[in-house]
Every structure is written in C-alpha cells, then in structure tokens.
Amino acid sequence: MLLIKDLHASVDGKEILRGINLHIRRGEVHAIMGPNGSGKSTLASVLAGDERFQVTSGEVLFEGESLLQKKIEERARKGIFLGFQYPVEIPGVSNANFMKAAVAERRRAMGLEPLSASEFLKLMKQKAILVSLDPKFLSRAVNEGFSGGEKKKNEIFQMAMLEPELSILDETDSGLDIDALRIVATGVTKLHNEQNSTIVITHYQRLLDYIVPDFVHVLYKGRIIKTGDKELALKLEKEGYDWLIKDFEK
Amino acid sequence: MMNNTTLIDKIDNEDYEYGFQTDIETETIPKGLSEDVIKILSAKKSEPEWMLEMRLRAFRHWKKLKNPQWGHLDIPEIDFDDIIYYAAPKRKTTIEGELDPELKRTFDRLGVPVEEQMALAGYAVDAVMDSESVRTTFQKTLSEKGIIFCPISEAIRNFPELIKKYMGSVVSYADNFYSALNAAVFSDGSFCYIPKGVRCPMELSTYFRINASGTGQFERTLIVADEGSYVSYLEGCTAPRRDENQLHAAVVEIIVEKDAEVKYSTVQNWYPGDKNGHGGIYNFVTKRGLVMENARLSWTQVETGSAITWKYPSCVLKGDNSYGEFYSVALTNNYQQADTGTKMIHIGSNSRSRIISKGISAGYSQNSYRGMVRVAPGATGVQNYSQCDSLLIGSKCGAHTFPVIDVGNNTAKVEHEATTSKISDEQLMYLRQRGISEEDAVGMIVGGYAREVLRNLPMEFAVEAQNLLSLSLEGTVG
Numbered sequence: 001m002l003l004i005k006d007l008h009a010s011v012d013g014k015e016i017l018r019g020i021n022l023h024i025r026r027g028e029v030h031a032i033m034g035p036n037g038s039g040k041s042t043l044a045s046v047l048a049g050d051e052r053f054q055v056t057s058g059e060v061l062f063e064g065e066s067l068l069q070k071k072i073e074e075r076a077r078k079g080i081f082l083g084f085q086y087p088v089e090i091p092g093v094s095n096a097n098f099m100k101a102a103v104a105e106r107r108r109a110m111g112l113e114p115l116s117a118s119e120f121l122k123l124m125k126q127k128a129i130l131v132s133l134d135p136k137f138l139s140r141a142v143n144e145g146f147s148g149g150e151k152k153k154n155e156i157f158q159m160a161m162l163e164p165e166l167s168i169l170d171e172t173d174s175g176l177d178i179d180a181l182r183i184v185a186t187g188v189t190k191l192h193n194e195q196n197s198t199i200v201i202t203h204y205q206r207l208l209d210y211i212v213p214d215f216v217h218v219l220y221k222g223r224i225i226k227t228g229d230k231e232l233a234l235k236l237e238k239e240g241y242d243w244l245i246k247d248f249e250k
Numbered sequence: 251m252m253n254n255t256t257l258i259d260k261i262d263n264e265d266y267e268y269g270f271q272t273d274i275e276t277e278t279i280p281k282g283l284s285e286d287v288i289k290i291l292s293a294k295k296s297e298p299e300w301m302l303e304m305r306l307r308a309f310r311h312w313k314k315l316k317n318p319q320w321g322h323l324d325i326p327e328i329d330f331d332d333i334i335y336y337a338a339p340k341r342k343t344t345i346e347g348e349l350d351p352e353l354k355r356t357f358d359r360l361g362v363p364v365e366e367q368m369a370l371a372g373y374a375v376d377a378v379m380d381s382e383s384v385r386t387t388f389q390k391t392l393s394e395k396g397i398i399f400c401p402i403s404e405a406i407r408n409f410p411e412l413i414k415k416y417m418g419s420v421v422s423y424a425d426n427f428y429s430a431l432n433a434a435v436f437s438d439g440s441f442c443y444i445p446k447g448v449r450c451p452m453e454l455s456t457y458f459r460i461n462a463s464g465t466g467q468f469e470r471t472l473i474v475a476d477e478g479s480y481v482s483y484l485e486g487c488t489a490p491r492r493d494e495n496q497l498h499a500a501v502v503e504i505i506v507e508k509d510a511e512v513k514y515s516t517v518q519n520w521y522p523g524d525k526n527g528h529g530g531i532y533n534f535v536t537k538r539g540l541v542m543e544n545a546r547l548s549w550t551q552v553e554t555g556s557a558i559t560w561k562y563p564s565c566v567l568k569g570d571n572s573y574g575e576f577y578s579v580a581l582t583n584n585y586q587q588a589d590t591g592t593k594m595i596h597i598g599s600n601s602r603s604r605i606i607s608k609g610i611s612a613g614y615s616q617n618s619y620r621g622m623v624r625v626a627p628g629a630t631g632v633q634n635y636s637q638c639d640s641l642l643i644g645s646k647c648g649a650h651t652f653p654v655i656d657v658g659n660n661t662a663k664v665e666h667e668a669t670t671s672k673i674s675d676e677q678l679m680y681l682r683q684r685g686i687s688e689e690d691a692v693g694m695i696v697g698g699y700a701r702e703v704l705r706n707l708p709m710e711f712a713v714e715a716q717n718l719l720s721l722s723l724e725g726t727v728g
Contacts, residue, residue, distance in 0.1 A: 076685040088676045092698025105685035
C-alpha cells in the first residue's frame with residue numbers, strides 16, 4: 001500500500017528525515033517510536049503533504065502511484081488520513097458541516113454520489129457511537145472549547161467518517177488520561193480491518209496494548225535504526241532507547 | 251495570445267458574476283450639476299413644487315460643503331460636474347403592461363424575482379434600474395393590509411403628507427456632504443409604510459442596479475413602521491464591470507415608532523473594481539433609524555462590493571427601553587477600501603444596543619471599523635455591548651478600528667471587545683488534510699468567522715451571502 005524509498009526532507013534548510021525506507025502492506029499496523037526530535041511527526045506531516053517541509057530526495061508510492069507531487073487535499077481524497085497531535089479549532093464551522101464537505105470530497109474522488117442529508121445524518125450518528133463521541137459535539141464548532149480528550153476522540157470520529165486506506169495517528173495518546181486513552185484506542189481498533197493500514201506514532205507502549213502492531217520501528221536522527229515486533233516496544237518501555245542509540249552511534 | 255486574453259477575460263468576469271451590461275435604450279440628461287439639472291430631474295419625476303423646493307434648498311447648502319476627509323480612505327477627487335444625474339430605461343413596460351423583456355432578462359439573471367408567480371413565497375421586490383424603479387411586486391397583496399410599498403417617486407406624488415412628515419426627519423439634508431447631495435439629486439428607492447399593529451406578511455426588498463455608464467445613482471429609501479408593527483426589509487445591489495468609477499450615494503431613513511420592530515438587511519455587492527484597483531463603485535451612504543419607546547431596529551450588512559465604502563448604519567435610541575443592533579461583515583480584497591461601522595446614540599433610559607462587526611481584509615485592501623457609542627446625560631440604565639473582530643488574509647492588507655465611547659451618564663454599562671486574527675497555516679492544513687481544497691477551506695473558515703452575522707439574514711440570503719464571501723475571496727490563496 002505504501003512504499004517509502006530513501007526519503008529525505010528538511011524544514012528551513014535543516015534536514016530532519018535522512019533516508020527513510022518503509023514498506024506497509026494492506027491490513028498491517030506499524031508503530032513508529034523514538035526519542036523526541038527524531039523526526040516522527042515530520043514523517044507524518046511529509047506523508048500528508050504539509051508544505052512547510054521540503055522533500056529533498058527519495059520517493060513515496062501509495063497504491064503504486066507517486067505521492068510527492070500531489071497536494072494535501074488530493075492525498076486525503078485518495079485515502080490518507082492524518083490524526084493530528086494538536087487538532088486546531090475552527091470557530092463557527094460546525095463539525096457536521098465540516099464532515100459533510102469532507103465526506104463529499106472523498107466520495108467524489110471515489111466516483112460516488114454525495115450522500116443525502118438523512119443518509120449523512122444517520123452515518124454521523126452511527127460513527128459517533130462507534131467511537132464513543134457524544135453526538136452533541138457534532139453540532140458544535142470544530143474542536144472549539146473541546147478538552148484534549150474530546151479533540152482526540154473527534155480525530156478518530158473523522159477517521160471513522162472518512163474510512164481511509166491509510167491512517168497515520170500522530171501521538172494520538174498524548175495528553176490523554178487512562179480512560180480517554182482506552183476509548184480512543186478502542187475506536188482505532190474497531191476501525192482497523194484487513195483492507196486498511198495504520199501507522200501509529202507514539203512514545204509509550206501502553207497504547208500498543210490496545211492497538212497491537214505487526215511491526216515496531218525505532219526512528220532516530222531521521223532514520224529507522226531498528227525494526228522488530230511488539231516485543232521490541234516492551235523492551236523499549238523497560239530499557240529506553242540508550243542501548244539502541246549506542247549501537248547506532250558505533 | 252488570443253486564447254490568453256480570452257482566458258483572462260473569463261476569469262475576471264467569473265470573479266464578479268454580475269458584471270454584465272444590459273443593452274437597452276437609456277434616456278439620460280446632460281452631465282453636470284446645477285439648479286437647472288435639479289429642475290429637469292424633478293420635472294422628469296412629475297414632482298410637486300414643495301419637493302423641488304426641498305431639493306434646491308439642499309443643493310444650495312451642499313455647495314457650501316466640502317467632501318469629508320476624516321475616513322481612513324484614499325478617495326480620488328470626484329468631479330461632480332462630470333456625472334450624469336438622471337438615467338432611466340426608455341421603455342419600462344410592453345404595451346400589455348408587462349415588464350420590458352430585456353429588463354426582465356436582466357433581473358432574472360441577477361436572481362431578482364420581478365414576476366409575482368415566480369417569486370419565493372413571502373418576498374416582495376421593488377427593482378430599481380439607474381434612476382428609476384421599473385417594477386414593484388405584490389403591491390396589491392400588501393395594500394390589503396394597509397401596507398404601502400412603492401417607489402419613492404410615486405410616494406412623493408401619492409402620499410405627500412407622509413413624505414413631508416418623515417423625509418429628512420432622521421437624516422437631514424444638512425447632516426453631511428453626501429446627505430446634502432442626495433437630498434438635492436436623489437433619484438429612486440423605496441417607500442414603505444407599515445400601519446399600526448400590522449405585521450408585514452412578507453419580506454420587502456429593493457434591488458438596486460446601476461446599468462448606464464457615466465451616471466451616479468442616488469438611492470433614497472424611507473421606511474416607517476408605525477406603532478406596534480413589524481417589517482423585515484432587504485436591500486441588494488450590483489453594477490456592471492467597468493473601468494470608470496461610479497458614485498452611489500444613498501440615504502436610508504427608518505422610523506420605528508413605539509413597540510414596533512424593523513429588521514434591515516443589506517447584501518452589498520457593487521462592482522468592486524478589477525484586481526489592480528481600476529474601476530468600481532464609490533458607495534457613500536448615510537443610513538440611520540429613529541427608534542422610539544420599546545421599539546427595536548436591527549441592521550445587518552454584508553459588504554463585499556464597491557471600490558470604496560463609506561457607510562455607518564446607525565440607531566438613534568430615542569425612546570425608553572428601545573433596542574438597536576448592528577451586525578456587519580465587511581470583506582475587502584485586492585485594492586478595495588472600506589470604512590464602515592455604526593453609531594448607537596442612547597437618549598432613552600434603559601435603551602440597549604449590540605454591535606457585532608467582523609472585518610475581513612485580503613489582498614492589498616484597507617478595512618476599517620468606525621463606531622460610536624454615545625450615552626446622553628439623561629439616559630439611565632443604558633447597556634451596550636460591542637465586539638469588533640478583524641481577520642487578515644495575507645500580509646499586504648490592513649485592518650483598523652476606530653471606536654469612540656462617549657458616556658454621559660454613570661449608570662451606563664458599556665462593553666467593548668476586539669480581536670485581530672489571521673487564517674493560520676495550521677487551520678488550512680487541517681481542513682485540506684480532510685480533502686477540502688484550499689479555496690474551499692478559506693471560504694469555510696471565513697464563513698465560520700462571519701456566522702454570527704450571517705445567521706441574522708433571512709434564510710435564503712444567508713446562503714447567498716456565504717457563497718458571496720467565498721467568491722469574493724477567490725485568488726487570495728496559493
């Protein structure tokens with residue numbers, strides 16, 4: 001589904017990604033871990049098409065098509081979803097209207113007719129229940145006055161609405177208490193199936209108790225320095241990154 | 251080369267979709283402003299002698315005045331002798347009394363329902379082309395309730411007592427330079443009278459269209475809501491796309507008697523000029539309402555057009571417990587300039603007012619809010635709340651606020667809040683990551699920002715206004 005070859009990217013002339021190679025197949029869950037500043041969020045932003053980053057070399061193929069020339073919204077319509085670490089507020093724009101526009105774009109890209117108002121309303125309610133989002137948030141302005149947990153739940157709700165092929169969840173667990181973490185993680189698990197793929201960027205292994213990864217990658221100084229399975233995450237939780245970094249610096 | 255030019259023309263035309271000109275025969279009088287011109291104008295409208303006298307008095311006063319300079323505006327010198335003060339379609343109706351087909355096509359294209367059977371339920375129109383009203387719908391239906399809704403030219407002939415009583419009672423000819431000019435040369439506009447205790451069963455609206463080149467349009471509207479009555483009134487306006495600047499100087503007066511309520515909404519979409527600031531309408535307008543005991547007046551305006559806007563719809567809250575509202579969205583793009591706001595003059599005790607102003611500046615435009623809240627010494631228990639927000643798109647435009655608060659009574663409670671913000675890259679990134687194009691994302695953010703104002707408009711116009719905001723911002727990103 002996603003093939004990243006020797007990807008280099010920088011911001012303001014400073015190189016952050018220094019040769020990422022990654023292959024993600026349909027139905028897989030990949031976790032990306034690593035110390036602060038290793039380039040995890042940059043990788044997510046670059047895959048989404050954030051124009052603040054410059055790709056200096058390398059290639060990214062999504063479903064066999066080159067991704068890097070495509071605009072943010074074109075990538076989104078093809079089924080790439082980014083769950084933001086810090087979802088922004090859009091005052092005065094209701095969640096429902098926002099999602100109506102977004103779902104219409106996604107459906108149009110897939111060659112589908114827009115949903116009728118009643119079909120859309122039904123879908124929204126159903127997905128809100130699936131991810132345990134109180135339906136009262138649907139009529140409220142996007143993220144405005146939402147708590148940290150509600151913002152993250154809203155991200156997962158949007159993911160449920162858009163049914164992406166590839167979801168990239170950037171520190172979805174940050175700032176959540178144990179209960180909110182369980183709700184958000186359970187939502188993600190429910191949405192995962194054999195037909196889609198998920199990249200989970202996280203600092204903590206606790207999220208991976210719910211979302212069990214097929215692969216765990218450790219990112220350090222813009223490169224993947226280690227790939228393993230779920231056991232690697234457990235080892236990192238216990239021992240930290242130092243042993244890996246020492247190996248790498250040698 | 252040919253193809254390129256055509257493409258550019260097409261894009262420019264699409265930016266302002268009402269920029270077409272109607273090809274009809276127009277009767278005009280020679281350029282210039284003099285007592286003779288005013289006499290011709292008055293004769294064209296078959297006015298009584300007293301009206302001509304009022305015009306001449308205003309004109310003599312105007313000659314002593316100077317163009318106001320206090321706005322945060324760069325107004326090029328206007329040669330008032332280079333303007334045609336009267337232009338009207340030669341043929342308004344066919345022999346059968348139907349609206350002339352070419353005029354009908356024009357208003358159809360503008361989306362203005364000039365045929366009653368075509369109209370949305372509950373929506374009466376007075377359609378003004380250049381200096382003359384060409385069609386007023388539902389007059390008969392309304393008159394059954396005693397409501398008068400007609401061109402002001404007609405009202406001067408048919409209801410002289412009402413006109414003498416109310417015209418100039420809220421905005422005197424001596425009020426300012428443009429009110430004096432308007433009182434001297436006003437052409438057409440609407441007159442509405444809602445009798446005591448009557449709730450007007452439909453929205454009343456006037457649509458102003460400038461068509462002829464080289465002309466000025468001098469709208470005059472007078473709305474009288476008698477005791478305990480209610481009316482909602484809507485005004486719209488457009489003009490062809492031209493290189494020249496044209497002047498639209500209007501006076502709108504509203505009298506809201508005891509216990510009555512008037513809602514006045516404007517969607518102002520005059521031709522704004524091209525991307526380089528050539529052409530466009532100068533929109534210099536004086537709008538004011540007199541609000542008596544327990545009465546309410548609500549102004550809502552969506553200002554997206556005009557090269558220069560100078561406009562301050564105001565409320566004189568004369569009666570005790572009266573209430574005034576001003577909701578405004580003013581959007582400027584390219585080289586547009588707007589200096590707009592309101593005055594709330596509290597004379598009655600326990601009078602209240604609310605001001606919500608949302609400025610949006612893009613391109614190289616300058617957008618100013620100018621407001622005054624004044625509490626007279628004898629007015630006790632007055633309350634005002636003002637909120638002035640500015641939104642900037644890009645870094646070459648300007649947003650300014652000039653609020654004046656003048657409180658003469660220490661029982662008043664006056665609050666003022668102001669914010670300035672920009673559309674952030676993070677907001678655009680967020681919406682685009684969900685599949686929404688950059689232009690749609692800007693439109694959505696701006697619509698959300700203006701929502702508190704837009705929701706005050708009658709339903710169908712709220713949708714139109716939201717689209718207009720998005721359309722006016724095309725080309726501001728990327």
